Amino acid sequence: xxxxxxxxxxxxxxxxxxxxxxxxxxxxxxxxxxxxxxxxxxxxxxxxxxxxxxxxxxxxxxxxxxxxxxxxxxxxxxxxxxxxxxxxxxxxxxxxxxxxxxxxxxxxxxxxxxxxxxxxxxxxxxxxxxxxxxxxxxxxxxxxxxxxxxxxxxxxxxxxxxxxxx
Amino acid sequence: xxxxxxxxxxxxxxxxxxxxxxxxxxxxxxxxxxxxxxxxxxxxxxxxxxxxxxxxxxxxxxxxxxxxxxxxxxxxxxxxxxxxxxxxxxxxxxxxxxxxxxxxxxxxxxxxxxxxxxxxxxxxxxxxxxxxxxxxxxxxxxxxxxxxxxxxxxxxxxxxxxxxxxxxxxxxxxxxxxxxxxxxxxxxxxxxxxxxxxxxxxxxxxxxxxxxxxxxxxxxxxxxxxxxxxxxxxxxxxxxxxxxxxxxxxxxxxxxxxxxxxxxxxxxxxxxxxxxxxxxxxxxxxxxxxxxxxxxxxxxxxxxxxxxxxxxxxxxxxxxxxxxxxxxxxxxxxxxxxxxxxxxxxxxxxxxxxxxxxxxxxxxxxxxxxxxxxxxxxxxxxxxxxxxxxxxxxxxxxxxxxxxxxxxxxxxxxxxxxxxxxxxxxxxxxxxxxxxxxxxxxxxxxxxxxxxxxxxxxxxxxxxxxxxxxxxxxxxxxxxxxxxxxxxxxxxxxxxxxxxxxxxxxxxxxxxxxxxxxxxxxxxxxxxxxxxxxxxxxxxxxxxxxxxxxxxxxxxxxxxxxxxxxxxxxxxxxxxxxxxxxxxxxxxxxxxxxxxxxxxxxxxxxxxxxxxxxxxxxxxxxxxxxxxxxxxxxxxxxxxxxxxxxxxxxxxxxxxxxxxxxxxxxxxxxxxxxxxxxxxxxxxxxxxxxxxxxxxxxxxxxxxxxxxxxxxxxxxxxxxxxxxxxxxxxxxxxxxxxxxxxxxxxxxxxxxxxxxxxxxxxxxx
Ligand code: FES
Ligand code: FES
Numbered sequence: 001x002x003x004x005x006x007x008x009x010x011x012x013x014x015x016x017x018x019x020x021x022x023x024x025x026x027x028x029x030x031x032x033x034x035x036x037x038x039x040x041x042x043x044x045x046x047x048x049x050x051x052x053x054x055x056x057x058x059x060x061x062x063x064x065x066x067x068x069x070x071x072x073x074x075x076x077x078x079x080x081x082x083x084x085x086x087x088x089x090x091x092x093x094x095x096x097x098x099x100x101x102x103x104x105x106x107x108x109x110x111x112x113x114x115x116x117x118x119x120x121x122x123x124x125x126x127x128x129x130x131x132x133x134x135x136x137x138x139x140x141x142x143x144x145x146x147x148x149x150x151x152x153x154x155x156x157x158x159x160x161x162x163x164x165x166x
Numbered sequence: 167x168x169x170x171x172x173x174x175x176x177x178x179x180x181x182x183x184x185x186x187x188x189x190x191x192x193x194x195x196x197x198x199x200x201x202x203x204x205x206x207x208x209x210x211x212x213x214x215x216x217x218x219x220x221x222x223x224x225x226x227x228x229x230x231x232x233x234x235x236x237x238x239x240x241x242x243x244x245x246x247x248x249x250x251x252x253x254x255x256x257x258x259x260x261x262x263x264x265x266x267x268x269x270x271x272x273x274x275x276x277x278x279x280x281x282x283x284x285x286x287x288x289x290x291x292x293x294x295x296x297x298x299x300x301x302x303x304x305x306x307x308x309x310x311x312x313x314x315x316x317x318x319x320x321x322x323x324x325x326x327x328x329x330x331x332x333x334x335x336x337x338x339x340x341x342x343x344x345x346x347x348x349x350x351x352x353x354x355x356x357x358x359x360x361x362x363x364x365x366x367x368x369x370x371x372x373x374x375x376x377x378x379x380x381x382x383x384x385x386x387x388x389x390x391x392x393x394x395x396x397x398x399x400x401x402x403x404x405x406x407x408x409x410x411x412x413x414x415x416x417x418x419x420x421x422x423x424x425x426x427x428x429x430x431x432x433x434x435x436x437x438x439x440x441x442x443x444x445x446x447x448x449x450x451x452x453x454x455x456x457x458x459x460x461x462x463x464x465x466x467x468x469x470x471x472x473x474x475x476x477x478x479x480x481x482x483x484x485x486x487x488x489x490x491x492x493x494x495x496x497x498x499x500x501x502x503x504x505x506x507x508x509x510x511x512x513x514x515x516x517x518x519x520x521x522x523x524x525x526x527x528x529x530x531x532x533x534x535x536x537x538x539x540x541x542x543x544x545x546x547x548x549x550x551x552x553x554x555x556x557x558x559x560x561x562x563x564x565x566x567x568x569x570x571x572x573x574x575x576x577x578x579x580x581x582x583x584x585x586x587x588x589x590x591x592x593x594x595x596x597x598x599x600x601x602x603x604x605x606x607x608x609x610x611x612x613x614x615x616x617x618x619x620x621x622x623x624x625x626x627x628x629x630x631x632x633x634x635x636x637x638x639x640x641x642x643x644x645x646x647x648x649x650x651x652x653x654x655x656x657x658x659x660x661x662x663x664x665x666x667x668x669x670x671x672x673x674x675x676x677x678x679x680x681x682x683x684x685x686x687x688x689x690x691x692x693x694x695x696x697x698x699x700x701x702x703x704x705x706x707x708x709x710x711x712x713x714x715x716x717x718x719x720x721x722x723x724x725x726x727x728x729x730x731x732x733x734x735x736x737x738x739x740x741x742x743x744x745x746x747x748x749x750x751x752x753x754x755x756x757x758x759x760x761x762x763x764x765x766x767x768x769x770x771x772x773x774x775x776x777x778x779x780x781x782x783x784x785x786x787x788x789x790x791x792x793x794x795x796x797x798x799x800x801x802x803x804x805x806x807x808x809x810x811x812x813x814x815x816x817x818x819x820x821x822x823x824x825x826x827x828x829x830x831x832x833x834x835x836x837x838x839x840x841x842x843x844x845x846x847x848x849x850x851x852x853x854x855x856x857x858x859x860x861x862x863x864x865x866x867x868x869x870x871x872x873x874x875x876x877x878x879x880x881x882x883x884x885x886x887x888x889x890x891x892x893x894x895x896x897x898x899x900x901x902x903x904x905x906x907x908x909x910x911x912x913x914x915x916x917x918x919x920x921x922x923x924x925x926x927x928x929x930x931x
Contacts, residue, residue, distance in 0.1 A: 001272070020272075036194035037187020039402070041351045042436045046852040049351055077187035093185040097177050100818030103826065104646030105184030106191065106351040106402030131860040138852065140351050140403050141646050143825030144860040146818070 006066045010035070011079025025064040026050045029076060037077035037109045041138070048137030051110035052076050058117045060136070077109035080116065091161070092116055095154035096147070103141035110137045115151045124155060170727075171655040171665055172880045175817045178651040179670065180400075180644060189400040192355030192371035197429040200357070201230065202271045203422050204278040204432070206264040207441060208256035211292075211476075211511035211845025212303065213285035215255055218264055223280035228273025230426065232281055233265040238421055240388025245378070246315065246479025247306055248410055250386045250417040255288070257305055258476025258511055259846050260442040262414065267422045267430065290511045290845050294450055294471050297508035305476065305509040314474040316482035317507035319489040322773040323561055329465025329500030333456025337540055340453070341529035342911045343894075345473075345840035346446035346833075347849075348518055349857050352402020353439040354411055358383075358419035359429040367423060368395045369416045374408040374643060375683035376673045379416045386417035387424055394420070398672040404645045405830075406517030406685065410479055411443040437850040444516025445840055447484060447507070448473040449525035451492070453533050456500075461541045463552050465500035466493045472507035472522070475514025481507030484515070484522040486619050490562055490778045491523060494530035495574055495611035496549075497558040511845045517685055519827075523612060523891040524834055528912055531608035531895035536908060544591075545607055545899070546582050550575055554611065562769070562778040570781050571873040573810055577786040578609060581808045581869060585788040594903055600796045602906075603803075606899025609786045610892045613779030614877070614884040615688045618767035622688060622780075624681030626696035628657060628704055630756035634743045636661075636668045638700075641681025642693040643673050647886050648819035649689040653697045655815055656879050660701035661708075662725040663742055679761075687783075687884030690815055692762065694879035699760035711754050712745055781877045783888045784810040789835075789896035790864075793904035798920030800836045800901055808869035809888055813881035817870075823889040824868040829858045831893025836914050837862075 007016040010033060017032050029035040029052065041049035043062050050061040053075040080090050092112050095101075102108050111134055118125055118133035125133070130151045131144070139147065183189040220232035235242055235253030242250050252261045266277035289303040296302060297312040304310050330336060356371030367387065373379050376396035384394040396416070401408065415432050423430040434442065449472050456465040470488055474481040485505040492503045507515070538548035553574050554560065556567025566572035582588065590605045597603065616622040626640045638657055644650045650670040658665040671677075681696070682688075709720040712730040716723070722733050731739025740748075749756050769776035790804040805828045814820040837856050841848040849855035875881050894912055901914045909918050 030194075034196075035187075036190070039191070039352070040193065041353070042852045044436070044851050044853055047351060047436075081186045089182075089185065096185050097181045100175075100178065100822050102178070102181050102184050102646075103648070103822055104351065104401060104403040105181070105189055108184050109187045112185065135859045135861045138351060138857060138859060140349050140405075140830070140857060141826045142822055143827070143829035143866065144863055145825040145866055146822060148860070 004067060006070050008069050008071060009073040011076060019066055021067065023066045025061040025066060025069050028066050029061060035076045035078050039106055039109065041106065048110045048114065049107055051113050051137060053113055053117060056117070058114045075113070077112060080112065091157045092154040095150040095157065099146045099150035099153055101142060101146040101150040107137055107139040111139065111147055119155055119158065123159060125151070169659055171659040173814055176651060176655055176665065178648055178819065179654050179665065179668065180650055191352055191402050192357065192399045193433045195357050195370055195399065197357060197359055200429040200431055201267055201269060201422065201426060202274040203265050203267045203419060203430050204274040205262045205418065205438070206266065206278055206281045206283070208259055208261040208263055210256055210285050210287050211259050212288040212290045212305070213256050214288060215253070215263065216284040216286050219282045220264065222282065223266055223277040226273055226277045226280055228269040229277040230267045230269065232277065233267065233422060237425065238386055241385040244382045244413055244417070246410065246477055248414060248477045248479065250414060250421065258513060260513060261476065262418070265418050265422060267426065292510060292512065292845055294473050294508055297510050305511060309509065312509045314478045314481040314507035314509055317472070317474065317485050319486050319505045320773060321489045321501060321503040321561060323563060323775060324500035326465050326467050326500045326502035330456040333464050334459045335457045336454065337457065337537060338454045339533050339536055340450065340910060341532055342450045343448050343525040343528060344912050345448055345513060346518060346838050347440055347840050347855055348405045348407035348443065349852065349855065350403030350405060350407060353434045353436050354408060354415055354443065355433040356412065356415045356419050357429055357431040358416065358423035360423045360427050364424065364427050366393050367420050368397055369420060370397050370399050371412065371416065372401045372408050373398050373412040373416065374401065374404040374645060376643065376675050377641065377680040378409065378683060379413045380675045382413040383416045383420045387420055395674065395676040397674045398643055401643065401645050405519040406521065407443055409444065410516055436852065440850045440855065441847055445513050446518035446524065447481065447515025447522065449522065451529035455537060457537065457541060461543050461548055461551050463496060463498055466498055467502045468492050470503065470505040472515060473512070474507040474509050475512050476509065477514050478507060478509065480516045483619050487613065488522040488526050489774055490613055491526050492530065493561050494534070495554045495609060495784070496552045497554050498561065501561050512842055513840060513847060519830060520887045520891040521686065523610070523887065524831065524894055527608060527610045527891050528895045528898060532898050532908070532910065535899045535902065546578065546587065549578060549609060553578065560778070563775050564777060569876070571875055573871060573873050574609060574611065574784045574786065577784060577808045577810065577871055581786045581788050581806055582607065584869065585806050587788060591903065601792065601794050602904040604791050604793060604900040604902065604904025606789045606896050606903060608892050608895035608899060610888070611782045611784050612884060612888045612891065614781050614783050615692050615779065616686045617779035618769040619686070620682070621766060622692050623761065623763035624693055624696050625679050625759060625761045626693070626700040627678055627759045628697070628700040628757065630704060630746055632746065632750050634667060634746045638668050638670050638697065639678050640693050640696060641673060641678045642684040642689050645684065647689065647823065648816060649693065651819060652690045652815045653694060656694050656697045657701045660698060661705055663728055687886040687888065690882045691878035691884055694882055696760050696762040698879040699762055700758045703758040703760060704756050707754055707756060708745055711749055712740055715740060715748065781875050781883060783884045785888050785892050787892040787896040789893065789900040791897060791900040791904055793901055793919060795905060798916035800914050800919055802832050802836060802864040802897055804865040804867070805832065805893055805896070806867040806869065808871055809885060810871040810873050811885050812875040812878055812883035813872055814870055815880065815882045820870060820885060821868055823885050825866050827889025828866050828893060829863050830890045832864065832897065833857050834912060835894035835897035839913055
């Protein structure tokens with residue numbers, strides 16, 4: 001298998017790695033960097049469990065070849081936790097706990113990252129906009145209602161706190 | 167009585183790890199020197215295996231071996247005739263023929279593609295009717311009539327002949343449901359890790375019922391049960407599904423791990439998961455009903471057949487649940503129900519949230535609406551006339567009203583009023599044009615726990631450490647439903663301590679005794695009872711010790727807010743931590759293993775009369791839909807679900823079950839169907855098998871009904887399955903109103919709604 005070197009920023013740190021050229025960004029994160037918060041649910045871009053932010057935008061990392069991430073910035077759920085140092089959790093994460101928006105948790109990292117991307121471009125989203133933003137993230141457990149409520153709650157908290165998003 | 171933790175909104179205790187991505191699911195586990203394995207699946211639904219050619223696969227760089235049935239050192243048959251790897255023939259398209267073991271994922275996958283198998287195809291049994299045809303091909307030599315292992319159950323109450331003779335009108339109807347996929351977000355993953363010089367094995371993974379898997383894995387290795395330990399990973403959803411498939415994967419991985427004395431990991435792709443794992447059984451119900459002129463149902467005779475698939479472990483149990491509930495929550499004097507399951511060369515039926523009830527409720531509640539229409543009655547009025555009330559007896563002749571509450575009539579009235587059911591129904595009946603609305607009602611009762619299906623015993627181990635922190639473990643598993651939190655609430659409430667002190671590890675079969683499977687919505691009710699018993703026993707020891715120290719009778723002491731004090735003098739007491747230290751100093755062990763055992767159910771299994779279940783959970787659901795008759799599109803606009811939960815231990819978790827149940831029920835009602843073509847599965851990934859997204863789910867309203875039910879801990883009872891079983895029926899009834907046509911099959915999707923229209927147009931002409 002042909003190998004390539006990729007250079008990118010993962011969770012605010014510049015890294016480089018030589019990996020098989022057919023690896024997906026998902027493989028690089030999980031196998032290359034043990035960032036297993038990024039989940040595989042379908043491998044075909046349908047479930048959103050593998051969602052990460054690539055250059056700030058949510059992508060299904062199972063559909064991105066490592067080469068396509070060259071030079072870009074990647075944020076995974078592990079980076080979100082670390083980025084917010086004063087409090088342990090990002091308000092979105094806290095809101096997911098508070099609203100009981102997590103059952104098995106397999107969709108959760110992807111859900112949180114899709115919601116984060118939404119809140120970054122729209123600080124006061126309505127229910128419809130939240131549902132649209134997470135419509136690529138399947139959840140088999142919750143029926144989405146408490147997830148939508150969690151995003152609303154996080155938006156409220158963040159408004160009160162002002163500037164939050166790193 | 168006022169509680170600190172029970173009946174409250176409490177944040178779940180296992181969410182921090184899940185929300186940060188640190189929770190370890192099966193696929194996340196890595197071990198040194200680990201191998202990877204892939205299963206080679208059958209290409210035919212039914213065929214003899216002539217030869218398995220492994221040379222090409224073994225030549226792939228990194229492939230160590232291709233294992234077949236001959237390499238299984240112990241018992242190759244698991245419960246329900248499943249094989250670890252099938253040897254003689256394949257019986258369904260997901261049958262495992264060989265296992266490729268390799269140094270890495272890529273090599274295992276390449277090896278999987280390189281194995282070629284020569285088959286001698288056999289005639290295929292695709293449907294229930296195929297299976298029962300006179301000269302049907304035989305799938306299992308042990309079952310020449312294709313009737314699945316132990317799957318026949320009968321219920322006989324009263325005298326159905328006499329009842330039918332008294333009836334003014336007799337109506338017959340048939341309903342049929344589909345194969346439904348669990349579609350848990352996490353595909354199955356296991357890792358088998360050999361240790362102690364190859365004499366022990368630990369298997370980690372997404373395993374719903376660790377004790378079944380342990381027994382099967384030990385069997386496959388030919389080992390004693392205590393040589394195999396199953397340690398459950400965090401599970402990314404299961405809903406009944408990670409059972410047979412988990413046993414097979416674990417056994418395969420263990421066989422390979424033993425052979426090479428190295429850890430072996432198997433992670434299924436979504437396609438493999440959908441191919442190999444169980445589904446919700448399709449059921450067919452043939453009802454014959456005798457009614458009086460005033461709408462009273464006097465007798466019901468029903469034949470029920472489940473499609474069991476190529477192998478089956480569960481039909482015998484799903485069918486038992488079905489036989490008790492076939493005729494629904496209605497007061498009937500004369501019942502004759504006969505249920506069986508049949509093998510077919512298709513994917514197989516297993517446990518899926520409800521365990522026959524979503525199918526059954528779709529059938530009986532569609533029937534109720536049809537009967538009402540035939541009798542020219544309103545569907546609510548018709549149900550209220552026949553529904554089980556205090557003073558009536560269930561189909562298995564259990565009396566209602568004293569120990570077992572029967573609040574369904576009031577629940578129907580509440581949900582009907584909350585949804586403006588009658589006004590809407592009236593309004594919608596005047597509609598014209600292509601796009602129409604509809605509103606429908608469906609109700610249910612659900613036997614709580616395992617009941618007469620199997621012994622409903624389980625254990626809990628509660629251990630207070632020297633610093634006051636607590637370890638709590640049961641044999642039941644956290645699948646996301648909130649079991650750990652509910653149990654921790656019960657323990658913290660009973661002991662009067664802070665819930666934050668409790669650590670609750672995943673099931674480990676070497677630590678806790680076999681407490682049965684985490685099924686039948688028994689986690690809170692049965693598992694919770696064992697937890698309560700363990701906590702009560704520890705509490706008694708604490709009170710006894712505190713009594714000695716405070717020179718007071720234990721019964722005059724209270725344990726609250728981490729303090730033990732005198733009832734009549736709050737100032738005189740001792741802190742929880744101090745007491746724990748004292749216990750340690752004097753050698754009082756604050757650890758208890760409690761075993762809750764209700765004993766076998768007092769039930770006659772020949773006619774299923776007797777105590778089928780200790781209690782029942784009741785539900786009433788209203789669905790509101792919009793149907794575009796031109797395109798056949800069905801939009802579910804709102805679901806209002808009223809559930810009797812006894813006591814809600816954790817309000818948020820209860821709501822989460824209800825909302826999640828709505829989405830899953832909606833999926834079965836309008837979207838989901840595993841499509842098979844000549845036995846082959848066509849819908850193998852989530853792009854073809856559609857489950858509801860955030861944009862699809864309807865507006866949801868939950869009505870939590872609390873009843874005084876003494877059986878469970880603090881009055882808790884079953885909810886997980888009840889929360890999902892009624893919706894397909896309510897939706898079907900709403901679609902029938904909107905479209906003016908009755909669909910007697912699920913799902914009510916585009917094709918069926920349109921087809922129904924085309925057919926009725928033809929009929930009309
Ligand atoms: S794994 Fe990438 S979308 Fe499902
Ligand atoms: S919480 Fe299980 S898939 Fe969303």
